[in-house]
Amino acid sequence: MRRLRMGMIGGGPGAFIGPVHRLAAEMDREIELVAGVFSSDASRGAAAADAYRIEPARAYASLDAMFTAERAREDGIDFVSIVSPNHHHLPAARAALAAGVAVMSDKPLTATLAEAHELAALVHAAALPFGVTYTYSGYPLVREARARVAAGALGKIRKVVVEYPQGWLAGEAVGKQAEWRVDPARAGLGGCIGDIGVHAFHLAEFITGLSVVELLADLGAVVPGRALDDDCTVLLRFDNNARGVLLASQIEVGELNGLRIRLYGETGGLVWYQERPNTLTWHTLDGRTEVIHAGGSQLGPDAASHTRTPAGHPEGYLEAFANLYRDFAALLRGEPAPLLPGIAAGVRGIEFIATAVAASREQAGWVKL
Amino acid sequence: MRRLRMGMIGGGPGAFIGPVHRLAAEMDREIELVAGVFSSDASRGAAAADAYRIEPARAYASLDAMFTAERAREDGIDFVSIVSPNHHHLPAARAALAAGVAVMSDKPLTATLAEAHELAALVHAAALPFGVTYTYSGYPLVREARARVAAGALGKIRKVVVEYPQGWLAGEAVGKQAEWRVDPARAGLGGCIGDIGVHAFHLAEFITGLSVVELLADLGAVVPGRALDDDCTVLLRFDNNARGVLLASQIEVGELNGLRIRLYGETGGLVWYQERPNTLTWHTLDGRTEVIHAGGSQLGPDAASHTRTPAGHPEGYLEAFANLYRDFAALLRGEPAPLLPGIAAGVRGIEFIATAVAASREQAGWVKL
């Protein structure tokens, strides 16, 4: 079975997430990066091609150039990964779909809600595989949590607390990674809410299988001079009436990437923490606490099939990311990949961001989502 | 120096907090329990006297009986500890103050805001020592955190997250401890918000030295049939404009007594967790993380003077509680005890509860505190 061929859009010198996509996509040897539009600047594009060790000729200067040239090759790309800042997501995806090429897009789906709706229509029309890299849904124990909730291990869900603390934007936003994230022209509607809040939101819906139907948002721009939010509190109500709290911040000094979710139902509780991703804690109403280990014998198939090492051999962020690409490869081969976030989850994220930003700005109290 | 003599109000058979007060008060041998109105039922009162090993004759059937008899003794009580359900706090304190007896009261101060204001007036008029057992402010590392914040270790505070998850009321409220807490006639205005939310609120103001000036409350009664809240989310704004979130719940299955506070300023962060109370984590903006140990050499005087064992010999809840009594004994002896919560902190707690309950019921959005 041949490897699927990937083109990258974005990911030039200095990028963080481009190399992560490359590594994750290739981890299981089902996919190979072969081309890309890494930068609109030719010399930077060439530098990227060199760093990624792909043929210099396949580092293109524009989307058009890439799609035209690749279509002409027998071994042309099967899909693109979009890893550029948010405002490029729609144009890139539009071009890909127009060229008949499947898309794996970083999150958030687009920079605005209108763009998200436009993209959803294009995806539906194109009927091509489309994935969104909500990274944390790739962790085996997140999938285990989801399966256990679905199987009733907690009873009816009553409460969800999802927190995503970071501290790296507590000072001045300096450097390539920081600068575009605090710039509305490139980041879009949301700052922290779009960069990490949307991960937390997706995680909550992904694990619970519930939908948020109302929210109350209080977003703040704490660091002086910041145009976008950098600290977010959002109260949630789910469609089964469960209560929720979503906290995300990028100004909490010392916090690294502390995504944590706690779920409580009528008969049990589950806790998962991204910085120690290989254990899941399960509480029961009768007072028992069990620790479930990634790679261990207690896992169901959703987790077990997405784990590469035995228990005690820690996997992490890159392996979780790779699980999304494994799913996406399955999709491309025509197999089901029900856990891979698709266009609907992407649109859902933008609806969340747009609704939260507007509700907070207008101090609207509880609003529908 | 003789031991101070304590009378207890409440704390009869089946009580949890009465024995805790007794043990905490006596831990440093500065105080001795000698009398009490443990129950309005004579046989239960006698049983309590027996359990506490005090003279049967000093287990009284009424407040009046106690204050009258004790005043007549040369070795009469110096103060009372009020450990009964909330609706008894005001009558008990009123009687004590009228008898010229100092008071150490459990929290929340009273069952209603009107009662709190009445009690404050009485305390001011009586000019007697008055303490409130916000237990968690007695932990050495909480005091260390407070001192470090005051000394500028975090710079200007920007964000406070205080969480108090419990799970013990996720099912039916069964047993003496649970039943009165879910009964408005005995618990007063608040359920979870009054039982544990107020601890979290006090802790946030205690450590930061800031005052909450606005809040937005969303309290829920999750367990069917419950008249009072059992799950609380409260957004906070402090007087220096810092943002805050307070979460408290008693329906989070598997959570024990998980009070946790995280504070972030312009230049640092501090994290403390009640279930592992002997370490405090300190982050700095330049990327260092330090672990401060109770009993260790890095402690300032507020913490060091309230620690009884060397580092590595864990202290806990009872020692923290005893620290409040150590402070209270100092007050009784005419020494300063600036860290002991007094009537102002007690009233403040009731204002918080009353404001949060009303704001939530009316869906009032942000309101002043």
Added chain:
Amino acid sequence: MRRLRMGMIGGGPGAFIGPVHRLAAEMDREIELVAGVFSSDASRGAAAADAYRIEPARAYASLDAMFTAERAREDGIDFVSIVSPNHHHLPAARAALAAGVAVMSDKPLTATLAEAHELAALVHAAALPFGVTYTYSGYPLVREARARVAAGALGKIRKVVVEYPQGWLAGEAVGKQAEWRVDPARAGLGGCIGDIGVHAFHLAEFITGLSVVELLADLGAVVPGRALDDDCTVLLRFDNNARGVLLASQIEVGELNGLRIRLYGETGGLVWYQERPNTLTWHTLDGRTEVIHAGGSQLGPDAASHTRTPAGHPEGYLEAFANLYRDFAALLRGEPAPLLPGIAAGVRGIEFIATAVAASREQAGWVKL
């Protein structure tokens, strides 16, 4: 029921363990410190009486003075606690037993093996209650571990690893606590092995219910100029053929009081760590890991009856110590206290120390115990 009356031997100004014994003994209000020989120096004795808040007249200058005077009182002492350096243990206990007074002794039992045997004979002849404060056996979850092992939760025990790292003697031995511990004239045969190794040894036999039958010892004096060992490795064989390792050190910089025991049997494993004493981890051969909480609903009677607070309200070192005194009070009242270490456990500890010290000095390889 009246309180039992305690006299203390040792524990004068600057002592660490004297105040701990006082506090622990009195915690449950079954015992009261009323007298003592705190120091051979009168003014220091008076200072101690003041600090402990006992009658000045009952701070005696000698053992003789105390036993004579107390015997003459109607409310004379019921027992003594011996908290002085090791070389005082035997003379103090001898005097107490001769006076018909029960004894609670700190560990190690004596300074030499000959002394231990002499004391054992005296205890047997006197037929008085005698306890030894192997503190860690007082922790509720240690007792839970013991009960689970006895009930077969691990199957046949195969392996025991007990580690007791400390770092406080990594530098010069400065101060009252450090100085006598490194002085053979006061500490006796062993340094680290007698100060903390013996705790680890007792814990291993206590929890497993097994006896060590052979050992191989390698004790070192790492800090230059030290006459006694400060770093110990001892290999163990138990009477059921289980293998064991005991590590104890006082030169491991940064280690506080990190006693940790891990037990493995044919079908399960148990892990307990003194610095986080309120959880016990239980592994089963089929891959499950359970966390057992102090105060929780999963506890058997040995643990449940020695816990004072609900789960999540941490107890620690002082409460564990108090559990030994609770047991000792039961003994004094004529009730059984099967978990309290007595003279046999005390002698056993000295045999361990003496055997290890000799075996190490002679590089004897495996020797019988």
Added chain:
Amino acid sequence: MRRLRMGMIGGGPGAFIGPVHRLAAEMDREIELVAGVFSSDASRGAAAADAYRIEPARAYASLDAMFTAERAREDGIDFVSIVSPNHHHLPAARAALAAGVAVMSDKPLTATLAEAHELAALVHAAALPFGVTYTYSGYPLVREARARVAAGALGKIRKVVVEYPQGWLAGEAVGKQAEWRVDPARAGLGGCIGDIGVHAFHLAEFITGLSVVELLADLGAVVPGRALDDDCTVLLRFDNNARGVLLASQIEVGELNGLRIRLYGETGGLVWYQERPNTLTWHTLDGRTEVIHAGGSQLGPDAASHTRTPAGHPEGYLEAFANLYRDFAALLRGEPAPLLPGIAAGVRGIEFIATAVAASREQAGWVKL
């Protein structure tokens, strides 16, 4: 720069470590698996080629076939990875070196000491790059620890405790992975000591920069019927006179892959734990404890250059493994890779195994290494 071409020896269907080598080698896109002798059985070899997605024609049935065919290709292999059971290591390496092909070998280097010496001579004669995958030396924070020790952060090292507990062989040795490890014909001299003890040994020498000069070994075969050791205790003396303890076990039920090392010097201590590999704890003699984060700003170049994600995005076992291949790729390109374990470290490991096995069997006490 072209990718380096790797051939694999071993790693057929059911293998654990073969896929790990493939993934690790390819992670940074500097290396590509192109060929292999996965199995002596043709159909199993073909299945492996399919699973690894390599050309079926390059799955060879014998070493000879591979080296002959690959030498004839312009795009023939640059090196082999040897991932077969231990007794195949020497023949495989011998064939590779004879064919002028560099070698990356799994540990232990060989099955016997004589084989190790033979191989060392061959490597020296061939003057080809040779690496040994002591996986744990690839972790960024292990390298950070090494650099800090070398820079004097602990002062002179006094004590090393390295523990490697596992539990997966506590029951019957069932399945491909277990079976060869308990079979002397395939595993060689050592069971647990060769499978994981040697990792612990290498880690201790790697981080400290010291050499073990004496050891005392006590190896046991705990599970009935086992021919090789499954539980090991080894006392160590280093060339600077530091004391050490090495514990390794495969019968500790519930332990996963709990490699942990603690180092103590005159002025500091360092602790690292493989199951939480992204933090390193550093203690100083003056009582400070610092937590160093992988990806954080406190790292020196050895760690920083071997980390792929920012702090808080956990890396694990596979990334550590990939770091060894990154080093090996550098070697192949003629660059220095001073941290990659080479033939000397491989021989050293076998000397350790052979010495420990012999010393334990003969109960020889302390022996030279």
